[in-house]
Amino acid sequence: MQKIFRQYSFGNEIKSINPFGHGHINKTYLVVTGHGERFILQRINHDVFKKPKEVMRNIELVTKHIRNQVKNEGKDPSRAALEIIPTINKKTYAIVDDYYWRCYRYVFGARTYEIIEKPELFYEVGKAVGVFQKQLNEFPIGKLHITIPDFHNTPVRFKNFVEATYIDPDNVGLNTFNEVKFVFDRKNIMNVITDMLDKNEIPERVTHNDTKLNNIMIDENTNKAICVIDLDTVMPGSVLYDFGDAIRVGASTAVEDEPDLSRVQLDVSLFELFSRGFLEETHRLLNQKEIDHLVEGARLITLECGMRFLTDYFKGNTYFSISYPKHNLVRARAQFKLVEEIEKNYSKLQNIIKNIINDLE
Ligand code: GN1
Ligand code: MG
DSSP states (O other): OHHHHTTSTTGGGEEEEEEOSOOSSSEEEEEEETTSOEEEEEEOOTTTOSOHHHHHHHHHHHHHHHHHHHHHTTSOOTTSSOOBOOOTTSOSOEEETTEEEEEEEOOTTEEOOSSOSSHHHHHHHHHHHHHHHHHTTTSOGGGOOOSSTTTTOHHHHHHHHHHHHHHOTTOGGGGOHHHHHHHHTTGGGTTHHHHHHHTTSSOOEEEOSOOOGGGEEEETTTOOEEEEOOGGGOEEEOHHHHHHHHHHHHTBSSOTTOSOGGGOOBOHHHHHHHHHHHHHHHTTTSOHHHHHTHHHHHHHHHHHHHHHHHHHHHTTSOSSOOSSTTHHHHHHHHHHHHHHHHHHTHHHHHHHHHHHHHHHO
16 A cells, blocks of 8 residues: 555554445545545456546546636536546556556545435435536536446347356356346347437436446435545446446345345335436437436346356456355346336326426426
């Protein structure tokens, strides 16, 4: 750690360093200095993000853009986006022993949630995801690097899944017949969103691609959302996946890795609250096809995420960090249960979207 701290101006005032957060990919630490300053220090997982410099360039551009937007609206930009702390050499990252590290200013008086504790919070989360989309609507999309190719390309994720079922070095597949069948039964819907993108029926937008609940910062005093964090996967993509990923985590009655499937349900009223917040911000921006496929976005990203967990389980758990051997299988099962829940409520959810749009127009 000393080698990292030598590259930061606060480096010789460190009081404590502790692991922080619940991310599955990067390593995150909370750093506190003797002056009571706090920083979030992260080691970028370069097996996942092969070009960390490009990740940091994207984040630099996007956070600058958001701050300028907010400034132009006459509002305080200080908490509107993550703030990268530069190194002494004015770089957005520090390289130590082939690892890339980066540092953000810690946001005081804010927190994230693993599960929605008060329903009205999810309306605020919807607003935040919508505002993020709005703020980046004019961003020159060509400037963004593709930090992970085919990240939300569901047909490619399906193909990788099918290949992984053959690999299965530890023979873990024996007990997963039902899960594998669950995915295959849905092979015809994998390409619904990518086809619309290919045909230009829906636009490529600047999207976040990881809008799960714990990536939204909430003010502890006002309960208002502050900003969206974890910008590593900001790339061109479909807004349907951003909408969907937020629903996948926030509208579920259980955590992502709940082993007791009877507890994993879709809370339709939470879906409605999020959708209202989100659409209040974005309904003028989205085209009809996008509005008609928001629910499909929730189903597909949940299915995709389940496939990714199961793929990793078959391949020996090399991608997502796990706390016990079957963790990825448990995660996958919870996702598939949620897919069923979305399917069961599909027409109800579609009506909710329709009604919100009617109210707003
Ligand atoms: C990963 O890093 P983290 O935990 O915010 C993953 C997402 C998954 C999510 C599932 C770069 O996000 O795509 O949806 O886990 N990020 C990457 O919890 O793969
Ligand atoms: Mg995260």
